[in-house]
Amino acid sequence: MAARLQMLKTKAAELSRLVAKKGCEHYKETLEKNKKYVVDPPTVEKCQELSKQLFYTRMASLPGRYDAFWKELDGVKNVWKNRHELKVEDAGIAALFGIELYAWFCVGEIMGRGFTLTGYYP
Structure with a gap:
């Protein structure tokens, strides 16, 4: 039983090293690919500004979504009528x-x- 436990601990440590190595590579690769989306300098104020921009952009899209919803509902009513x-x-x-x-x-x-x-x- 102790031997199996030791083997399990060894495999877990090996897996942990592999994940740490590959995880860092994946992180760096992803950041490099998406560099155009990174705001420089990454400050709290800039993050808050971007958050507000996203929120108000989503709010600005609501009238279009509202109209699309009613058009879709009218289509369903038409199908039900016929x-x-x-x-x-x-x-x-x-x-x-x-x-x-x-x-x-x-x-x-x-x-x-x-x-x-x-x-x-x-």
Whole structure:
């Protein structure tokens, strides 16, 4: 048992060295590739300014998203109004999408409960 523990510790140390070496290389490589996105000098004030720019840029995009949402909703209403002309393939795709969406919500709920089906935590 002690020999297995020692072997495990040796392998863990070897893996740790490998991850440290490759992790640093990957970090440097990623920074080099994305150098154009790095703001110089990287100060707290600059980060706060960029954060505000992102926030207000996202807020400025809301009217366009709002309009796109209503256009999409109008399209759905139009399809529902003309549902008697709907092809079987389209109805099947819509049904599969609905089933998939429902399944993702169920899986998310199960995961949120700690992978239990009843919600009971022993």
